[in-house]
Structure formats: structure tokens, C-alpha cells
Amino acid sequence: GAGVSQSPSNKVTEKGKDVELRCDPISGHTALYWYRQSLGQGLEFLIYFQGNSAPDKSGLPSDRFSAERTGGSVSTLTIQRTQQEDSAVYLCASSQNRATGELFFGEGSRLTVL
Amino acid sequence: KQEVTQIPAALSVPEGENLVLNCSFTDSAIYNLQWFRQDPGKGLTSLLLIQSSQREQTSGRLNASLDKSSGRSTLYIAASQPGDSATYLCAVCSGNTGKLIFGQGTTLQVKP
Numbered sequence: 001g002a003g004v005s006q007s008p009s010n011k012v013t014e015k016g017k018d019v020e021l022r023c024d025p026i027s028g029h030t031a032l033y034w035y036r037q038s039l040g041q042g043l044e045f046l047i048y049f050q051g052n053s054a055p056d057k058s059g060l061p062s063d064r065f066s067a068e069r070t071g072g073s074v075s076t077l078t079i080q081r082t083q084q085e086d087s088a089v090y091l092c093a094s095s096q097n098r099a100t101g102e103l104f105f106g107e108g109s110r111l112t113v114l
Numbered sequence: 115k116q117e118v119t120q121i122p123a124a125l126s127v128p129e130g131e132n133l134v135l136n137c138s139f140t141d142s143a144i145y146n147l148q149w150f151r152q153d154p155g156k157g158l159t160s161l162l163l164i165q166s167s168q169r170e171q172t173s174g175r176l177n178a179s180l181d182k183s184s185g186r187s188t189l190y191i192a193a194s195q196p197g198d199s200a201t202y203l204c205a206v207c208s209g210n211t212g213k214l215i216f217g218q219g220t221t222l223q224v225k226p
Contacts, residue, residue, distance in 0.1 A: 033213065042219070045214070045215075048211055048212070048213055093158075095212050101212060103160065104160060105157040105159075105160075107156060107157040108157045110155075
């Protein structure tokens with residue numbers, strides 16, 4: 001597709017389970033970002049990938065969170081042993097030019113941890 | 115540490131009014147500033163991107179200005195319409211990674 005694609009759009013899970021969220025960026029975009037938007041809070045940066053460089057993981061809230069990007073394209077955000085405070089919308093964005101480029105966001109994956 | 119503030123948090127106007135949304139940031143050393151729109155339950159739609167060397171950008175009824183020295187940006191919406199109702203987010207890129215720091219947003223309601 002033409003835009004950033006994320007799946008699943010909605011995920012309900014039980015506390016303690018692991019979840020995987022997927023992001024398919026715009027073709028040709030080398031930069032990929034994950035953000036989290038919690039109820040009543042702003043958007044929080046999680047992790048950034050640029051080409052084959054080591055990712056910037058400075059925003060990951062705990063070691064239960066990890067992400068990978070395979071082949072410079074699709075990315076997966078994994079949350080292990082989910083907690084209720086992990087409930088949020090997880091947004092993925094991609095950009096053609098990391099420094100000056102416009103970021104394009106997907107529709108997000110809404111995670112609810114019961 | 116870069117901080118982004120948007121005022122007001124919410125705004126309600128009658129259809130047809132011109133309006134201004136404000137965004138301020140604490141560190142003037144930015145690469146660019148981007149305005150987004152977010153509809154309820156949806157992702158973010160990019161509206162305008164202003165590079166650090168630019169003063170303003172226009173798209174249709176939208177005009178965004180940037181004053182780096184004072185750490186301010188405004189989003190001007192002309193002749194507002196009910197379809198403009200949404201949350202508007204300002205985001206600043208302070209580093210060469212493209213990582214954005216977001217404000218809390220302004221929720222706009224345009225009444226018919």
C-alpha cells in the first residue's frame with residue numbers, strides 16, 4: 001500500500017502475556033519510528049531505526065520492550081509479560097530522510113491489557 | 115531537554131471563523147517542526163512541515179509559521195469548517211535522527 005500499515009489494529013490480551021505489533025513502512029523509507037500514545041498523555045518516543053545502523057532504543061520504557069526491523073523494511077515491536085500500564089496506542093512512522101524529512105504515521109495498534 | 119507546549123488545550127469556535135493554534139518549544143536548535151492532525155481513534159496525518167531555515171508553509175486554508183529565535187510556531191486555519199474538528203499536534207525535531215518531540219495537542223471543535 002501507499003501508506004504505513006500496522007497490524008493488528010486492536011489487541012486485547014491478559015496481563016503477563018507477550019504481544020507482537022507489526023509495522024510495514026512506506027516503500028523506500030529508510031527511517032522507522034515507534035511511538036506510544038497513552039490515554040491523556042502525549043506521544044512518547046520508543047525506538048528509531050535507520051537503515052543498517054544500530055537502533056536508538058533510548059525511549060523504551062523497560063527491558064520488556066524490544067523491537068527489530070528485518071531487511072530494512074518491516075518492523076516488529078514485542079512487549080513481554082504485558083502489564084496494565086502497557087495499555088496504549090502504539091504508532092509507527094516512517095520517513096524518507098531522517099534529518100529533514102516528513103514523518104508519515106500509520107493508524108496505530110490499540111493494545112488493551114486486562 | 116526539549117519541551118513542547120501547545121496552547122490552548124481545547125478550543126471551540128463557530129464555523130467560518132479564522133483561528134490560531136499556538137506551539138512553543140524550549141530549545142531553538144531545531145531541524146524542523148511539523149504539524150499533525152489526529153481524528154479520534156485514528157493515526158496522525160501530516161499537515162505541514164517547516165524546515166529550520168523556513169519561516170512559513172502554506173497548504174490550502176492552513177498556514178504555519180516558525181520563529182526559531184522565540185521558540186514559537188503558529189498554525190492558522192482560515193474559514194474553519196466542522197470537518198476541521200480534530201486534535202492538532204505540534205512536533206519538533208531537535209536532532210539529526212528525525213526523532214520528534216510532541217506537544218500535548220489542541221483539541222478543536224468547529225460548530226456548524
